Amino acid sequence: MIEVKNLVRTFNSGDRTIKPVNDVSFALEQGTLASIVGKSGSGKSTLLSLLGALDKPTSGDVVVNGVSLASMPDAKLTEYRRRDIGFVFQQFNLIPNLSAVDNVMLPLEFAGVRKAARLQRARELLEQVQLDPSKHERRINRLSGGEQQRVAIARALANEPKLILADEPTGNLDEQTGDHIIELLSSLSRDHNTTILVVTHDRALANKTDRRFRLQQGKLTEEPVRGRAAVAASA
Amino acid sequence: MSVLARSVGNAFRNKVRTAAVVAVLAVAIGLALAMLVANQAVGAKVQELNASVGTVLTVNPAGGQGFEGGGEPLTADQAAAAAAVPNVSAVVGTSSLRLRNATEAAAQAAAGTQAGPGGQPGQGGGPGGQATATLTTSLTAAVDAGTLGNRNQQANGATGSSGSTGSTQPVRSLPITATGIGAQVDTTGKALNITGGSGLGDYSAASTNALLGTTLAQKNNLTVGSTFTINDQTYTVSGLFDAGTAFGNNAVYVTLPTAQALAGTPNELSSMIVTVNSMDNVASTKTALQTALGTDKADVTQGQNLQTAVSSLDSVKNISFIAFIAALGTAGLIILLIMVMLVRERRREIGVLKAIGAPNRTIGLQFVLEALVLAALGSAVGAAIASFASGGIASALISSNTTSAAATTGRGPGGAGGFPGGQGGPFGGASQLLNSVTASASPGVIAGGIAAVFGVAIIGALVPALLTARIRPIEVLRGE
């Protein structure tokens, strides 16, 4: 369960203030797969960084399972990111001089998982995102954009987080691989009760989500989900 | 992939830069280690000097020294007077005897008688020195007379007996010096290095025990327990000593009363070895001692102008220590600046590590370890540089320093050349001491130096490592 309460984030750029996130409130039940759409520059990544405790809001609060992020000290926030959050960055943000498998093992190392177990879990995850085993040991800067994206997704899943925040997770993937990733994410929300919030321009992905939000001029509005609504109506 | 493995990997990420950094670090570290080695070598020498002859004053009869000169002998009363001078911790009397091989002395005497009347070389002490007696012994000197020995004896013979001059002399061996000592020290006040057997026990009582120099014992096929004679009286070798020099080992030590009895001068002393309680008091005690004994009665000297030697060594020691600290500081500064640069460069990466939940201390540790990898590489190359350079650096430091010291005393360094160990130039002894400072890179000192380098590296890396704590995870969303 994640509750967002009157979240505001402003930036000062030159003489004027921009408000990419302006009084946003919503709540997601545990296990929900939700999507956010919006124009480029509308503030989607900014909102996600606030939910992932990467950034601090100008005002407002995020409450995760009854615990407010605003009141947490930095050390606790680090632990929150390590344990409870899986973040897929729009720019992947992998460590370029490490191999794919080493990148996936990083969050496991920080969580104190033993080395043998780390390696095994990392390999499993890379297989789940369909990265060719021959590329597991390859350095990140020798992988294609799509391959890097899948390594980034595998890394986000490493510590079995309760909340996955994914910024354009299928942006660099072909349709078939993209579909597989979508399937992987929805199965996680279904079977592992993981809450997943994806930012996407991908219609196919947006259509598969339980809830859909649109961010426009700093305001978040929920769009009715046709598929689910139809299911609900027919039920 | 552990923190350490990542640090090592990161250290080699940019190979060209790593090589450059290691090269610069190696120069600084190498210099630091070389300075440390020089400092240790000189320090050890200073300590050695202070511990042994550094605090020793020698009192000789006024106008005489050893077997040269003249004047009145020293007495037991004067020894008591010397002991009463403040800061004097010990007074050891010595009584010197000159021993000649009995058969050779007889042959020589015969030759002298043949040559003409009045010639009685070898008897009556020959040289008109202080209270020394020449006695016969069964021992043969371990040192061949050689050119120097013959020349010396001829000169001495001339003062002793005019009769023998001009006559063909039989091949002579050198006399052996027997010294009666009041404690287990040699004539310069240094503790005797007993290499076999035991000492003489009670040095204030007459006995028939004697200590022989190693080469003298060897020459005469004597070991501990063997016997030999002085003036037809039998003595037992109770121990062997090693004085470290061929001259020093061609000697016999007996107890003071024994020597006094042999010489027939029970109350007289050839010299006194006065030990001062600390290096700082040597100068004042020397003056006090001179006053107490009277300038007309005794000459008080300080062994080999040690003060000059020690003070110039001390300044070398200080210079090298300052240079060590400065080079160490430079190494630390290099590491600090490199790490600050690296942290700035990897802001975004640090942000990523934080964003995926790396604790601050893990990231800080990673950077400290990375600095240590650089320091380790720099130390390895630096130690190699130091082991080649330290000898040269130490001797360069010492020679430049002693030249200036010699200039201040108003004597050219030329005076140092001729008379090593002599009383002549104030630098005769000093330069010898300085030359014996060998700066060898001992593993212990190098290890200590490298430990200091690592300490400095940790301090240098700590500041940048702490800076990483201030980098916020949101950096990941910003461009480079």
Ligand SMILES: Nc1ncnc2c1ncn2[C@@H]1O[C@H](COP(=O)(O)OP(=O)(O)OP(=O)(O)O)[C@@H](O)[C@H]1O
């Ligand atoms: N640190 C910052 N300082 C100033 N302005 C910022 C900062 N970060 C983001 N912005 C601005 O906030 C707005 C929202 O940025 P954000 O990255 O959230 O957009 P987005 O919706 O993710 O766009 P895209 O779909 O292109 O990724 C943009 O106009 C951006 O210029």
Ligand SMILES: [Mg+2]
């Ligand atoms: Mg974005």
